Every structure is written in C-alpha cells, then in structure tokens.
Amino acid sequence: MKPLLKIKHAVKTIYNDDDNLNILNDINLTINPKDFLVVLGTNGAGKSTLLDAITGTNKLTSGQILLNGDDITGENLAKRSRHISRVYQDPKSGTAPRMTVAENLLLAKRRGLPRRLRLRKLKENMPEFQKLISNLPTLDNRLNTFTEKLSGGQRQTLSFLMAIIQRPELLLLDEHTAALDPQTSKDLMELTNKIILEKELTCMMITHDLSDAMKYGNRLIVLKKGEIILDLNKAEKDKLTESDLLQYF
Numbered sequence: 001m002k003p004l005l006k007i008k009h010a011v012k013t014i015y016n017d018d019d020n021l022n023i024l025n026d027i028n029l030t031i032n033p034k035d036f037l038v039v040l041g042t043n044g045a046g047k048s049t050l051l052d053a054i055t056g057t058n059k060l061t062s063g064q065i066l067l068n069g070d071d072i073t074g075e076n077l078a079k080r081s082r083h084i085s086r087v088y089q090d091p092k093s094g095t096a097p098r099m100t101v102a103e104n105l106l107l108a109k110r111r112g113l114p115r116r117l118r119l120r121k122l123k124e125n126m127p128e129f130q131k132l133i134s135n136l137p138t139l140d141n142r143l144n145t146f147t148e149k150l151s152g153g154q155r156q157t158l159s160f161l162m163a164i165i166q167r168p169e170l171l172l173l174d175e176h177t178a179a180l181d182p183q184t185s186k187d188l189m190e191l192t193n194k195i196i197l198e199k200e201l202t203c204m205m206i207t208h209d210l211s212d213a214m215k216y217g218n219r220l221i222v223l224k225k226g227e228i229i230l231d232l233n234k235a236e237k238d239k240l241t242e243s244d245l246l247q248y249f
C-alpha cells in the first residue's frame with residue numbers, strides 16, 4: 001500500500017543561549033490511507049509541534065515530510081491546507097464568530113477559492129448543510145445562528161464538520177474534545193469516530209484521554225521528549241489496559 005504520509009528523520013530544534021533542545025528528535029512515521037492514529041504523550045512531549053510540522057505552521061529544522069509521495073516539507077500553510085485540515089482544542093479557534101453556522105460551512109466547503117467567490121452560493125448549499133446537521137441534536141435548526149452565540153460544544157462540532165466537509169486527505173485532531181464537558185466530549189468523540197469510519201478518512205488524533213485512546217483508532221503511538229517510544233497496531237492496542245499505558249507517562 002502506498003503511504004499517505006511519511007515523516008523522515010524529523011528534527012525540530014529550539015536554540016537557547018545556554019542549551020539547544022530537540023523538541024522533535026528524529027521522528028520517523030509512516031501513515032497509510034484510512035489509518036486512524038491516536039497520539040498520546042506527556043505535556044511538552046512534542047505532539048502539537050509534530051502536527052505543526054505536518055500543517056506547515058512551524059517548519060522542521062531538518063527532515064522531510066511526504067504526502068502521497070510528494071515532498072511538502074517546504075510548502076506553505078495555504079498550499080497544504082488543500083489536503084490537510086486540523087481541529088484545535090479551543091472552541092473559539094476554528095470558526096468565524098460573526099458569521100452564521102451555514103456561512104462558516106460554506107467558507108469551509110469553498111476553501112481555496114478566492115474570498116469574493118466563496119459566499120455567493122449560500123442558498124443552493126443550504127439543503128446539503130441541513131442534511132449534514134440533521135442528525136446532530138446539538139446543531140439542528142442552528143444553520144442561521146451566529147457562531148458567537150453557540151456553546152463551546154456546538155462550536156467544536158461545527159469546527160469538526162468544517163474540517164471534514166471537503167474530505168481532507170489527512171485530518172488532524174489536536175485534543176479537539178478536551179475543553180468540553182464529559183457528555184459533550186463523548187458525543188463529539190462518537191461523531192468523530194463515526195464520520196472517520198464512514199468516509200474512510202485518514203486521521204491523526206492527539207488526546208490525553210486514555211480510555212478514548214484505547215477505544216478509538218487502529219494504531220497508537222506514544223511520544224516522549226520528542227521521540228516515539230511506543231507504536232502499536234490494532235491487535236496490540238486491543239490487548240492494552242489503562243495501567244499498561246500509564247507506565248509510559
């Protein structure tokens with residue numbers, strides 16, 4: 001199988017006056033199409049830095065990133081965002097507050113087009129957006145609501161829908177349920193899993209929730225001090241207990 005993403009010898013160094021620190025220290029990782037990879041690790045292990053390097057938000061010091069065999073290491077964020085989408089932890093970061101739910105969905109659907117062309121087709125897209133949210137009690141009847149009026153859980157659900165509406169080649173979830181209350185977090189995690197499986201998306205998901213890490217995905221890696229210290233496939237992951245996992249923290 002041709003890998004979707006290949007990270008080769010990724011190093012990110014922070015230069016300090018007295019001491020240089022490798023926050024990514026020779027990371028090698030291959031992700032195949034339809035992989036749902038869960039990423040665990042202590043605070044400061046380098047998880048977000050790894051996602052930053054994949055999206056181009058923060059460039060590597062050395063190493064290479066290949067997407068579908070193409071070297072994207074030097075590509076800018078805008079170019080990569082055609083193929084890669086990301087949902088952050090903060091419900092305020094993914095949506096435009098002064099726009100309605102439908103307008104936000106349309107912007108996401110027409111990402112990559114010139115701005116003036118993006119909002120013209122609102123009316124004709126409404127049935128599709130209605131269908132998208134029809135089974136989601138949290139957003140039902142909210143298409144014309146301004147995003148700033150939504151709860152954190154509703155905004156985060158919208159951010160997730162915006163991230164998948166164009167079917168990204170790679171979906172990056174950066175603790176996207178961590179800021180939500182337990183029930184809302186569970187609902188969004190279940191929706192996430194359902195959509196990833198239905199649409200056969202390839203996904204990397206950072207979480208600190210050990211039970212989510214064990215329950216979801218077909219592969220699990222643990223990062224520590226910028227290195228991958230554990231990489232398990234589905235069968236190995238299924239044998240794990242929470243206390244096995246805790247040893248790595």
Ligand SMILES: Nc1ncnc2c1ncn2[C@@H]1O[C@H](COP(=O)(O)OP(=O)(O)OP(=O)(O)O)[C@@H](O)[C@H]1O
Pocket residue numbers: 014023041042043044045046047048049050
């Ligand atoms: N621009 C920067 N300058 C200096 N240090 C940085 C910079 N960016 C990240 N770091 C450091 O690099 C390390 C890795 O940070 P990163 O945010 O990737 O960790 P993380 O695994 O995502 O942590 P968390 O679970 O807390 O989100 C941390 O020690 C952080 O302080």
